[in-house]
Amino acid sequence: MKMDIIIKNGNIIDGSGSKPYKSDIAIRNDKIFDINHYNETDIEAEFIIDANNLYVCPGFIDVHSHADVALLNDGQHASGIMQGITTEIIAPDGLTLAPLSKNNYELYKWYLSGILGTPKNEYDMSSLKKARLNYDNKTACNVAMFAGHGPIRLETLGMKDIPLVGKQLDNAKSLLSECFEEGAVGFSTGLSYYPNSYSDSNEICELMKIAKKYDKPMSIHLRNHNTDRAFHNGGILEAIEIAKRTETKLHIEHYKPDFNQSINDVLDPVDQAKKEGVDITLETYPYPVGSSFPQAFFPGYFHEGGPEKMLEKLKDKEERKTLISKMIETHYGNPSNNVWTHINSEKNKYLEGMLFDEVAEMWNISVEEMVCKVMYEESLGCGFRGAPPRNIKTWRQVEKNVMELLSRPDYMIGSDAIPTGGLPHPRAFGCFPRVLGRLRRRYNFPIEQVVQRITENPAQRFNLHRRGKIIKDNFADIVILDKDHLNDRSTFEDPNVHPEGIYWVIVNGKIAVKNEKTTGILSGKAIP
């Protein structure tokens, strides 16, 4: 029987965490047909890849990607596929564009433009099923989706500052059921974003009763907004309490110690809860600072009514004053020491790459005033990242922590990539190779262990059917790399650079990356 592809002589890391072994892999249609040693005479193939001295891994799975719109605008998605990411799980933090009726779609598309960018074309996002079809066979990687808290709340109550109860809560629950029926791999929420943060813990418990029925996890960005509405004042304890009360699976987004914390500080409550039987997994990314959009600095009242109302508040001098005083009072993060990554207009494009403090000084206004001015002038189409620490010792500590976290069997990688704007956070281009190349070598972790965390682990957690492992009859999602020369090349100063050392990427049996170049083949599926 003729094969489509044979990968010869590779060192196979199967994704289970077992030691690498040498063999050939035969691929036929979209599946791994067999793993065996072949002689040239045994078997014929359309295409033979010589993987001598190279490592052959299952395709990487990114459990936290904000590429919802980036993938629609450019299905090639070079920033991800060149890292070896064969499956993107989009719609984390509850921030996504489905399921939304026409008006709410327009509203949320605008509201999220600072983080997701803006779709170039029209899309039907009225249900999760329709949204998923927008990606099916149109992207280089597979796409799985969460059911996002944001759209579910918008559809039931709009941008209103009250927790869901009664009839509206019932509507939200049936909408969530529908999302699970239509293929959502979990429920996601981000409790420093809106309208998600208008919720209280009870609302989330009620929604998680539906997730329990479908045996789906909650992927949560821990609460720091409206903490008075939460069990134990939000944060990790709220998330654990919700999982405990509803007996559901919990997945904690971007969870690692801050500069002033130790690993034990953050993991003690997690390990305590696990001892009590709570099912918890976690994710992190290997950089010292994050990235977001400026809406996250503002309290609930600012977001009420959506973008149009928000711009009115920003425009009016008195309102802006009130807004700034509330922003300082609630202190949802410090706007100083950040850098603009994404600016919509040509007029202000030059701000990309500039420090907030610098822009404020240039305009002779406070940082808070500067943020308001840019948001107003950009009509919310702007985003930022943190400025990385100048002390290399701090970097090293963060990186060491990340690798230590990844040695735990309950961790995986979520890049939290925001592939939008001219100077994005480097995680959008370098996250996976950074962990698997540079940091693995520096801290001397076994490659098969790191690979397991980014393949089998996420596939199991989010129930991605026949993915995450190199075994017979699984889908042929495969990365072939040189483990000693694998490096991220994306930096804070020059982020839009692809990694080196990832030679081949195969998605559903088709070659997406050949000799470190994209082929233009878009064989990604909407999964699971």
Ligand SMILES: [Zn+2]
């Ligand atoms: Zn995120």
